[in-house]
Amino acid sequence: xxxxxxxxxxxxPGGGGQWALTPSGxxxxxxGHKSEMLDSLLGLGGLMLLRDSVxxxxxxxxxxxxxxxxxxxxxxHILGCEVSEEEFREGFDSDINNRLVYRDFFRDPLNWSxxxxxxxxxxxxxxxAMCKRTDPGPVxxxxxxxxxxxxxxxxxxxxxxxxxxxxxDSCPGDSFPVGQVRVxxxxxxxxxxxxxxxxxxxxAQTEVTLGGTMGQASAHILCRRPRQRPTHQTQWFCILPDFxxxxxxxxxVESQAHPDPHTPPVDPMTHLTFNLHLSKKEREARDNLTLPxxxxxxxxxALLRPGLGQATSHIFYEPDAYDDLDQEDPDDxxxx
Amino acid sequence: xxxxxxxxxxxxxxxxxxxxxxxxxxxxxxxxxxRASGTDxxxxxxxxxxxxRPSVRNGQLLVSTGLPALDxxxxxxxxxxxxxxxxxxxxxxxxxxxxxxxxxxxxISGHTLLIASAKEDPADILQELPAPLLDDNCKKELDKDVxxxxxxxxxxxxxxxxxxxxxxxxxxxxxxxxxxFGHYYDASKRIPQELIEASKWHGxxxxxxxxxxxxVEPCSLTHGYLKLLQFIQNIIYEEGFDGSNPQKKQKNxxxxxxxxxxxxxWGDDVCCTETCDNSHSLTKFLxxxxxxxRTSLSACIITMPTxxxxxxxxxxxxxxxxxxxxxxxxxxxxxxxxxxxxKDYHGLIHIRQIPRLNNLICDESDxxxxxxxxxxxxxxxxxxxxxxxxxxxxxRSSKQDLAESAKRLGxxxxxxxxxxxxxxx
Numbered sequence: 001x002x003x004x005x006x007x008x009x010x011x012x013p014g015g016g017g018q019w020a021l022t023p024s025g026x027x028x029x030x031x032g033h034k035s036e037m038l039d040s041l042l043g044l045g046g047l048m049l050l051r052d053s054v055x056x057x058x059x060x061x062x063x064x065x066x067x068x069x070x071x072x073x074x075x076x077h078i079l080g081c082e083v084s085e086e087e088f089r090e091g092f093d094s095d096i097n098n099r100l101v102y103r104d105f106f107r108d109p110l111n112w113s114x115x116x117x118x119x120x121x122x123x124x125x126x127x128x129a130m131c132k133r134t135d136p137g138p139v140x141x142x143x144x145x146x147x148x149x150x151x152x153x154x155x156x157x158x159x160x161x162x163x164x165x166x167x168x169d170s171c172p173g174d175s176f177p178v179g180q181v182r183v184x185x186x187x188x189x190x191x192x193x194x195x196x197x198x199x200x201x202x203x204a205q206t207e208v209t210l211g212g213t214m215g216q217a218s219a220h221i222l223c224r225r226p227r228q229r230p231t232h233q234t235q236w237f238c239i240l241p242d243f244x245x246x247x248x249x250x251x252x253v254e255s256q257a258h259p260d261p262h263t264p265p266v267d268p269m270t271h272l273t274f275n276l277h278l279s280k281k282e283r284e285a286r287d288n289l290t291l292p293x294x295x296x297x298x299x300x301x302a303l304l305r306p307g308l309g310q311a312t313s314h315i316f317y318e319p320d321a322y323d324d325l326d327q328e329d330p331d332d333x334x335x336x
Numbered sequence: 337x338x339x340x341x342x343x344x345x346x347x348x349x350x351x352x353x354x355x356x357x358x359x360x361x362x363x364x365x366x367x368x369x370x371r372a373s374g375t376d377x378x379x380x381x382x383x384x385x386x387x388x389r390p391s392v393r394n395g396q397l398l399v400s401t402g403l404p405a406l407d408x409x410x411x412x413x414x415x416x417x418x419x420x421x422x423x424x425x426x427x428x429x430x431x432x433x434x435x436x437x438x439x440x441x442x443x444i445s446g447h448t449l450l451i452a453s454a455k456e457d458p459a460d461i462l463q464e465l466p467a468p469l470l471d472d473n474c475k476k477e478l479d480k481d482v483x484x485x486x487x488x489x490x491x492x493x494x495x496x497x498x499x500x501x502x503x504x505x506x507x508x509x510x511x512x513x514x515x516x517f518g519h520y521y522d523a524s525k526r527i528p529q530e531l532i533e534a535s536k537w538h539g540x541x542x543x544x545x546x547x548x549x550x551x552v553e554p555c556s557l558t559h560g561y562l563k564l565l566q567f568i569q570n571i572i573y574e575e576g577f578d579g580s581n582p583q584k585k586q587k588n589x590x591x592x593x594x595x596x597x598x599x600x601x602w603g604d605d606v607c608c609t610e611t612c613d614n615s616h617s618l619t620k621f622l623x624x625x626x627x628x629x630r631t632s633l634s635a636c637i638i639t640m641p642t643x644x645x646x647x648x649x650x651x652x653x654x655x656x657x658x659x660x661x662x663x664x665x666x667x668x669x670x671x672x673x674x675x676x677x678x679k680d681y682h683g684l685i686h687i688r689q690i691p692r693l694n695n696l697i698c699d700e701s702d703x704x705x706x707x708x709x710x711x712x713x714x715x716x717x718x719x720x721x722x723x724x725x726x727x728x729x730x731x732r733s734s735k736q737d738l739a740e741s742a743k744r745l746g747x748x749x750x751x752x753x754x755x756x757x758x759x760x761x
Contacts (some may be wrong), residue, residue: 154605155600155605155608155609156600156601156603156604156605156608159599159600159601160454160543160600160601160603163454163455163543163601164543167543193609193610193646194646195607195608195609195610195644195646196608196609198607198643198644199599199600199607199608199644202428202599202641202644203600203601224427227429227432227464228429229427229429229668230427230429230668230669232669
């Protein structure tokens with residue numbers, strides 16, 4: 001069911017489709033912008049895919065989103081596979097750190113040290129255990145990286161588990177509205193072939209691709225609401241050291257179409273053997289000329305008034321190919 | 337002599353007939369008995385199942401796909417016993433709509449439904465089916481009480497010749513009756529709940545059927561596909577769609593709908609890798625499914641995300657293994673969204689294959705460039721009218737677009753249309 005393009009947030013003009021955030025001026029506008037990007041990202045629920053690359057890393061955006069989710073209430077579970085727990089918790093203040101439930105798979109992913117605290121089944125087991133949660137309330141699950149999971153698990157299993165996780169909110173009998181479970185997944189695009197990336201992005205409700213130019217990071221956000229047209233937007237931002245988001249205008253757009261001023265344009269009419277220029281008199285004469293098929297008042301008069309030598313109207317007849325004009329009169333041979 | 341003799345005998349026979357006729361005092365021309373209702377053409381020997389009709393070309397039994405425009409492009413409808421494969425568009429917006437139209441048509445025609453999905457619960461899919469579109473005057477008829485006599489308001493609407501005013505009114509066949517072939521649906525409204533409850537349907541939702549991922553040996557079916565095939569086979573056998581239950585009086589059609597086949601949610605990694613372990617799983621499934629369908633009174637619609645399949649050879653195999661293949665290509669996100677050529681439409685629809693069932697040639701229409709548009713209520717398929725190629729007046733940029741759109745033309749147009757550069761002669 002197509003319900004129309006999602007309306008852009010009312011602060012900036014938009015026509016749907018792609019648009020870059022234009023400055024709306026004023027500090028009020030700035031603070032309004034700040035929360036909106038994160039709100040719009042987190043409002044959809046389901047799986048959010050953060051696609052980053054080597055130049056534009058996504059972990060800081062992931063941490064900014066985690067901070068926002070933790071501050072708005074609800075549980076936050078983190079599956080840390082790529083960096084150590086200390087490094088991940090760095091930068092968060094203590095009350096956020098207390099709200100995070102961190103499962104560490106970095107130090108001992110295969111559970112060789114056989115301590116009791118490791119969860120059975122590895123990260124997949126942890127994810128499936130989260131599928132079976134029974135406590136109400138919004139839950140955010142951040143996977144530190146889906147790339148790590150893709151390298152260790154078959155893609156289909158991961159897709160099925162993620163789908164089961166995001167389906168949690170539509171269980172019959174519960175009154176959870178859609179959007180209660182959010183899965184934030186970090187994916188390093190360069191590590192994978194287009195197959196798994198395409199498969200995961202077809203599952204995702206929101207896809208954020210990080211890029212940028214000249215030191216300014218940008219996020220290309222694709223929102224896929226069910227049964228509606230997907231919406232794209234590009235947002236320039238910068239992450240502050242305390243992992244809050246600062247939205248910015250894009251880099252100054254330089255006009256790329258500078259004409260090269262080194263060589264002056266060559267006048268092609270300098271070395272011709274004929275004259276292309278008109279003098280003033282010649283131009284006037286040209287303007288005064290009436291073209292033969294132009295209908296002017298003189299011509300009209302000439303047509304309406306019969307000419308001197310023409311007393312009657314003339315019929316101009318040109319015989320057709322089918323006309324049989326026989327010069328001989330067939331009645332000639334009759335003797336009358 | 338012999339001729340005279342035959343004439344004589346002929347005359348004798350007519351005389352005898354005349355005498356017989358004079359005995360019974362009626363004319364010797366007897367009217368044939370009334371034809372069985374429900375068949376428009378063909379013999380009376382054809383099974384008349386609600387919602388089906390025989391093809392005018394080869395007598396094959398057809399069911400409607402739910403979109404009369406698509407029926408027309410496919411040569412009248414979808415043949416019973418065949419597979420309709422829909423290649424999904426990139427963001428999967430329009431292919432679920434075709435899927436739902438097919439199922440809604442099944443409900444209106446009274447067919448049994450079998451819905452299989454790994455993504456959504458079949459009960460949820462059923463709730464989202466579109467409502468049938470009623471004509472305005474028929475709606476008024478259905479709202480009012482039935483009048484047996486001609487009311488004076490009919491004189492206002494239509495001047496009937498005096499002789500026919502007293503003739504009994506023809507019975508109104510409602511637009512939503514199962515005997516009509518191909519209904520229109522209102523995409524903005526949901527199907528009324530009582531129609532769903534009156535219908536018979538079976539659902540297959542993969543996460544419920546499979547508890548844990550099992551290890552499957554290579555070159556065999558993925559576990560999900562195996563389960564689905566067994567489910568379909570059970571339903572066909574138990575409900576007698578393959579004629580195994582002779583006590584069944586009224587034959588019916590089973591409409592099978594499989595959503596997102598081949599996606600990783602079915603456990604198939606054909607979309608994830610180029611060389612997968614179970615690379616033959618999908619093709620084997622289609623082969624076995626087609627075998628099941630050919631031996632039963634059923635029709636199947638499958639939507640498949642072919643844009644995710646990495647190995648292009650598999651797409652070719654899948655196309656060969658299906659009967660009718662329709663591809664959807666939406667303009668969202670591509671540069672065509674802003675192209676003025678396509679501004680009225682939401683995407684292109686490609687009829688990739690039409691089956692040759694008991695025929696030497698297939699019913700391919702000569703219209704190759706078709707576009708679809710989802711209006712608020714209706715999904716329409718129209719012929720895309722490319723602007724005429726006037727080489728003097730057309731500017732360079734739109735010439736390039738023409739070359740691109742010319743690429744979409746079918747193979748009948750020749751190889752010149754396939755290049756990127758627009759050749760000027």
